[in-house]
Amino acid sequence: MPLTNLIINGDFTDSTNGSAANWTGTDIETRPSSVYIGGSGPSRVAEINGGTGADTVMQQTFSVDRARDADLNLDYALRDSGTLGVDGFTVDVLDSDGNVIFTQDVVPAVQSVYVQLSATVSFPEAGDYTLRFTEIGDNADGSGAILDNVELLVCFAGNTRIRTPSGQVRAQDVTVGQLVDTQNGPKPIRWIGRRSVDATMMETDDRFLPVRICQGALGNGLPSQDLLVSRQHRLMACSPVAKRMFGQSEILVAAIRLVGLPGIYVDQSVREIAYFHFLLDEHEVLFAEDAPAESLLLGDHAKQAVGEAAVEEIELIFPELRLTNKSNHPARHVPEREKQIRFVTRLAKNERNIYESAS
Numbered sequence: 430m431p432l433t434n435l436i437i438n439g440d441f442t443d444s445t446n447g448s449a450a451n452w453t454g455t456d457i458e459t460r461p462s463s464v465y466i467g468g469s470g471p472s473r474v475a476e477i478n479g480g481t482g483a484d485t486v487m488q489q490t491f492s493v494d495r496a497r498d499a500d501l502n503l504d505y506a507l508r509d510s511g512t513l514g515v516d517g518f519t520v521d522v523l524d525s526d527g528n529v530i531f532t533q534d535v536v537p538a539v540q541s542v543y544v545q546l547s548a549t550v551s552f553p554e555a556g557d558y559t560l561r562f563t564e565i566g567d568n569a570d571g572s573g574a575i576l577d578n579v580e581l582l583v584c585f586a587g588n589t590r591i592r593t594p595s596g597q598v599r600a601q602d603v604t605v606g607q608l609v610d611t612q613n614g615p616k617p618i619r620w621i622g623r624r625s626v627d628a629t630m631m632e633t634d635d636r637f638l639p640v641r642i643c644q645g646a647l648g649n650g651l652p653s654q655d656l657l658v659s660r661q662h663r664l665m666a667c668s669p670v671a672k673r674m675f676g677q678s679e680i681l682v683a684a685i686r687l688v689g690l691p692g693i694y695v696d697q698s699v700r701e702i703a704y705f706h707f708l709l710d711e712h713e714v715l716f717a718e719d720a721p722a723e724s725l726l727l728g729d730h731a732k733q734a735v736g737e738a739a740v741e742e743i744e745l746i747f748p749e750l751r752l753t754n755k756s757n758h759p760a761r762h763v764p765e766r767e768k769q770i771r772f773v774t775r776l777a778k779n780e781r782n783i784y785e786s787a788s
Contacts, residue, residue: 435491435634436560439503439579441473449475449487454561456483465508465575466541469767476508477518477564478573485518485573488561493552501560502547502661503579504766507537508572514538516566516573522550525557536565537574543766547661549622549706580636580660589656591707592716600705600717611713612721612760622706622725631700636660638695639702640684642720646692648782652718657696659704660685665714665721665761666783670775674768681723681761682783686769690777712760720784723760 437451444450444459458479462469465476479485507516517536521529531550552558566573590597592610601623608615631637639657646652647664658664663681672678687693707715708725715724764772776783 435493435630436489436501436579436636437634439636440577441475444473444475447479452487452489454486454488456480456485456564457487458485462575462577466506467509469541469543472577474575474577475562476573476575477562478511478516478566478568478571481569481571484568485564486561487576488559490557490559492557493555501550501579502545504543504545504577505535505537506543506575507540508575509541510570510572511537511540511574512567512570512572513540518565518574518576519563520546520548521559521561521563523559523561524553530558534565535574543577545661545766589658589705589717590654592719600707601703603705603707609707609709609715611709611715611724613711613713616709616711616713616715618707619710620706620708620725622708624704624706626702626704628700635695635697638697639699639704640688641694641696641699642684642687643692646690647720647784649784650719651784652720654718656718656720657699657702658684658717658722660695663723663763664783665723666772667721668776668781668783668785670779670781671772674772674775675762675764677762679761680772681759681763682769682772683766686766686773687783690773690783712758714760 438444438449441449441459446460447458449457449459456479457475459473459475461471462474463471465474475487477485477487507513514536517534519532519534522531523529530553531548533548535546537544562576564573589600591600591603594608594610594615598607603609603618603621605618605621607618609618626637640660642652642656642658642664644652644654661683663683664687665679666682667679669678671680688695706725713724714721716722
């Protein structure tokens with residue numbers, strides 16, 4: 430069975446007020462983001478609390494061709510009039526018999542600020558599955574959480590060269606236990622996840638397509654060769670502009686936010702690719718084609734990134750990680766989505782490189 434319908438219209442662009450194309454359910458409402466959060470712009474979003482006294486459910490069914498991992502990514506926020514600690518949603522993935530294979534509750538802890546959620550869902554076999562969002566909270570006021578950019582998340586491409594103490598090694602050839610270079614020195618790989626994407630999947634949903642970062646496009650000759658990464662994989666920027674905006678020179682920025690800068694684009698010519706997750710003892714900045722990029726984030730965020738079952742497997746195989754890795758702090762500051770966009774806009778306006786000397 431080919432993969433034919435994975436998360437269509439996840440940015441709600443093809444929707445109208447009060448509807449969401451390709452999504453079904455009850456009490457569905459989509460409008461420009463600024464309707465819900467003042468000054469947040471014209472991007473269309475879906476509210477998971479569409480009307481007073483009604484329960485919102487929004488879902489979409491898709492097919493997978495075999496047992497595989499699919500990484501879900503989305504942006505969420507609590508609207509200006511929502512209630513902190515009360516309003517939110519449950520995100521579930523169900524099989525064709527209605528069995529829940531993944532579930533997570535989301536109750537925003539801040540108001541009027543977009544937050545990114547990433548979660549890897551493990552599909553046990555080929556078949557039809559449903560992604561479902563269900564309202565949590567007080568539906569008497571018609572105010573709740575909002576969603577945007579529901580999409581799939583993947584990581585390093587298999588031919589990407591990863592720097593190690595013994596030289597460059599292709600991502601697909603890196604092994605568990607092998608040392609890789611990081612900004613904190615050589616560190617061992619603890620766990621590796623792999624995801625293969627074929628032409629059929631890319632034709633069905635172009636969000637499977639990689640971001641190409643051409644040789645030298647980041648600045649200072651980086652990357653040393655063209656680098657292919659998934660849309661949401663974060664690269665490290667090192668810039669005086671970051672220092673002025675965030676109080677620190679080094680930040681992590683999703684590859685898709687860099688698209689449009691010279692030499693960085695979504696590569697529609699790629700027809701087949703394999704992506705990889707690398708888990709280290711801590712969240713680290715490692716080097717892909719010599720460019721600084723993130724590893725998989727451990728700690729509490731690992732459940733969002735690879736799923737609870739994968740975390741249990743990792744802790745079973747490497748019990749020492751359970752004791753030594755309780756930090757959920759990323760290796761570098763990760764600005765909110767809109768601040769990443771403003772950062773990149775400033776770089777473009779001032780013709781600055783993404784990666785410069787920290788001075």
